[in-house]
Amino acid sequence: MNTSLNMPFSNTETLPGSTIIQSHGVVTGSTVRAKNVFKDIGAGLKNIVGGELKAYTELLQESRNEALFRMCSEAAARGANAVVNVRFATSSVAGGASELLAYGTAVTVQ
C-alpha cells in the first residue's frame, strides 16, 4: 500500500527525520464503491446474528487504498515528493454505496 508511487506519506504534521521546504497545497483522492447484490444478500443474512461483515471490510480497505493512490498521484502531478497530515473521511451515498476520501498536504521534503 505504501509503495504506491513510492511516495512517503504520514498522518503527522512533519515527516519524521526530514524537513519540509515547500508546500503544494491540499491534495485529495476519493472513490465511490458499492458491493454487488449477492454480497448485500450475504450481509443481510449476517444480520441474523450480527458481527463483522468481512466482505464490506475488504471492500472499504481496497477502496481506501485506491483513494490513497489517487491522492499520491495528484501530489506527484504537482511536483511534490511527500504527503503529510493525511486524513480519512467516509460518507455513505444513496443506494448502498460509500465514498472514501483521503486528503492531505502535498509537500517537498529534503
Next chain:
Amino acid sequence: MDTLQLAFYILPNLAWLVSLYGPLVYQPMKKKALMEREQASVKYGSATALTTLSTPSKPDEIQAYRLLVANVVMSPSWIQIFGGWFRSLFGGRINTFSKLLEWARREAKQRLVEQLEASGFDEVINVRFETATLTKSKGREDKTTGFEILVYGTAVKY
C-alpha cells in the same frame, strides 16, 4: 404430506430460535477470541505502543515510518436493531449499540496493534479513530447495515 406440514411448522420456529439465541452464542464467542488476542498483545508489550500524540517519544532516532490503516465493519443483529429502535422511543442509553460500537473499536484497535507487531515497528503515533455508518437501499429509504470503524496512525521504528 405430513413431513411437509411438519417442516412448515418447524422452520419458522427454527428461524426464530436462531435469531433470538444466535447472537447470544455467536457474539460472546467472537468477543472471547478478541480478548485472547488482546491479552497476547499485552504480553508481547505492543498493546501500550499506541499514542494520540503527534510527536514520537524519541524524535532523533527514527529509522523508518509508514502509515498503518486498520478497519472493521460491524453489523448489529436485527434483534439488536429492533431493541435499539424500541429504546430510542424512550431515549436514554441504548446499551446494545454502545456495546457493539465498543466491540468494533476494540477489534479495529487490535488489528492496528497486530499490524504493528507484524511490521516490526516500535510505536504508532498520531492515532485517529473514525466512525461511519453504512447503508443499503431498501425500497425508498436507506437502512443501516453496519458501522465502520477506521483506525490509522504513523508507525515509527527506532
